[in-house]
Amino acid sequence: MVTESPSLKQAITPHVYINQLSAHVDQEVTLKGWLYNMRSSGKILFPQLRDGSGVVQCVVLKNAVQPELWESLKGLGQESALIIEGKVRADSRAPGGYEIDVTNAQVVQEVHDYPITPKEHGTEFLLDHRHIWLRSRRQHAILKIRHTVVRAVRDFLDNDGFTLCDAPIFTPAACEGTTTLFAADYFDGEKAYLTQSGQLYNEATAAAFGKVYCFGPTFRAEKSKTRRHLTEFWMVEPEMAYATLDDVLTLSERMLSYIAARVLADRAEELKVLERDPAKLEAIVPPFPRLHYDDAVKMLQEGRAKGLLEARFEWGGDFGAPDETFISGHFDKPVMVHHYPAEVKAFYMARDPDRSELALGVDVLAPEGYGEVIGGGERATSLEYLQQQIATHELPPEAFEWYLDLRRYGSVPHAGFGMGIERCTAWMCGIEHVREAIPFPRMMYRLRP
RNA sequence: UCCGCAGUAGCUCAAUGGUAGAGCAUUCGGCUGUUAACCGAAGGGUUGUAGGUUCGAGCCCUACCUGCGGAGCCA
Missing domain, CATH: 2.40.50.140 (Nucleic acid-binding proteins)
Known part of the structure; x- marks a missing residue:
């Protein structure tokens, strides 16, 4: 009773x-x-x-x-x-x-001593009071937009025939490198690592379901203290079997456009609270400019010649934050930089058959200095090539045996990408820092509240 | 890890090496249309920590702590 x-x-x-x-x-x-x-x-x-x-x-x-x-x-x-x-x-x-x-x-x-007043506060104070800062109008607006971004992503992928197939959070080894992993004690003295990408698991589920995505928290132990970095962030990663780099470009372009349109349609009030210019979001429509890495390098070198960039850029390197900002500054919509040197990309990337030094990868750089919101590409299909890559990158081969099975049993061209939810949300909102785009941000020097 | 900046009232900030200040918040009082309301009054301080220089340090010097911005790396 x-x-x-x-x-x-x-x-x-x-x-x-x-x-x-x-x-x-x-x-x-x-x-x-x-x-x-x-x-x-x-x-x-x-x-x-x-x-x-x-x-x-x-x-x-x-x-x-x-x-x-x-x-x-x-x-x-x-x-x-x-x-x-x-x-x-x-x-x-x-x-x-x-x-x-x-x-x-x-x-x-009855309350008489609420700490957050209608006047100004500093970052440290506000982050220490994040649990109640969420109540203020601006934070409320940002998180409503995050909600809409997440819904837009799910609706877009679900309506496009993708199946949600989440990847594990505990993983036995790195998929891209070991220095940026958080380790945890598993049972019997074994180490488990918090995932930094669902990528490898997506390749398995894509072979089972055709078009899949995983969507969850991701962890990077990078000692980065910038407005674009969190140690824990949410990432959506679609993966498609029988797909190429070109399919990734098209999907990225369609998905980002859909997200921007949904935010404009559903969150007009919140954009007003944030004083976000809707024209910036209205500009996000296909087609997005596509920029070959070679041409991006030329752009950077010309920028340097004109004195617009400090650091010299040599072909073969990965772009730094100022480089990305310089490139994206030429466009009012996201720019898709493709065919990076294979050297600077993950071991599982497919190579350009015509120029083997290039990877079939793409970074989508958001305008206004928001940086890389999407990274992805086509995956290598050859068993022998991947075995060789694992050896070259000094990765533990036993941890990748299951992954290599995917190349033994029905290996086909496949491709996909990852999008950071907080970077995307911060961009939609036009806010300074990704830490406001997640309810409880985790950063190098902030684990509380 | 490296480079730069900062730390003073609950909060945001002032204060030539010479008595520790304001606004907001809090408490009390006033006002029948306020828009981060306004007006008046009161309470509120180990100037991040430890040492040093000086007749005298919030201010100058050294170390440390904490935070912020950036670099590298990344979404």
């Missing part, structure tokens, strides 16, 4: 969400939320209520309510928990277009 608790009863009392107010004009409603801010003017109070779906200004007139109600609301601090009853009224003076004329209210919890 289950006894119904008072708190459960309270939780199921019907109430209206602030983003639904337009459907309740001139009706009495109950709102449940938290005090976002309060202004007052003698015998009139303007509490702003926040409920997760939006913020609405309420109006309390001293002469129109019970004296006890006036007293209970008068001195409330930011983030006091509140249930408010009142009538919805359209009013052009109100920030959201609607106001609530309060008739009754219940103070669920």
Whole structure:
């Protein structure tokens, strides 16, 4: 026999969400939320209520309510928990277009010392208070856009015939190198590593399902302290059997365009809060410029000759952040740089049959200095070549035996890419740093909260 | 790991080597349309830590700690 608790009863009392107010004009409603801010003017109070779906200004007139109600609301601090009853009224003076004329209210919890004020704060303070910083309007807008980016990715791939087939988080060995892996103690003295890519597993599932993707957290123990880096980030990785580099270019272009269109359509309010120029997102439509590595190098060398770049760039190297920014600065939409030197790319990349020093890989560089949002390409199909690559890169061969089976049993051309969700979200939002594009960022010097 | 910058009230920041300051937040008071409201008052400090120079250090010097920005590496 289950006894119904008072708190459960309270939780199921019907109430209206602030983003639904337009459907309740001139009706009495109950709102449940938290005090976002309060202004007052003698015998009139303007509490702003926040409920997760939006913020609405309420109006309390001293002469129109019970004296006890006036007293209970008068001195409330930011983030006091509140249930408010009142009538919805359209009013052009109100920030959201609607106001609530309060008739009754219940103070669920009174708060007086909320640390985050409406004034400015520093990065360290805000990150230390990330658990409550999430409530502020700007952070709320960013994470709503992240949600839309994730949904757009899933909808796009699902509607395109891809099957979600997630890769493991614990892995026995590196897929691209060992220096950037977080190690954990597994059983019986064995080491497990946190995944840095689902890539190799995707190749297995692609051979089983044709078109697949994995979508989950990824870990890199890189000692990077820049606005583009997290130690834990989310990555979506599609992989297609019987596909080539060209298919990857087309898929990248279609997916990024779809994401931008969805953000524009579904998150107009949030973009406004962030003061993000919609024109930047409207520009993200196919076709994206395609740039051969050779031509990118020429571009960098010309830039250096004109004094626009400090460092000299030699053919054969990988681009640094200033190089990427310089290249992407020539375009108002993402640029796809392809055919990198095989030397600087992962061991499993296929090589260009006409120029074996080149890999059939692509980096998609976002405009405005957001850097590489997508990296991918065509995978090598030859068993002998991969065995040789594993030896050259001094990788433990026993850890890759299962992977080599994929080249023994029905090896076909296949290709795919990985996209970083936080970089993509930060780009859509036009924000400075990827740390705001994930609820609880993990960085080199930040593990808390 | 390397290079650069910073650390003063709960927060954001001031303070020529010479008495530790303001705004916001908090508490109290005022105001019937406020838009990060406004006006008045009060409380609030081991100037990151340890040493050194000096008659005197928030300020100068050394080391360390913490954070920020960047490089390399990467999505």
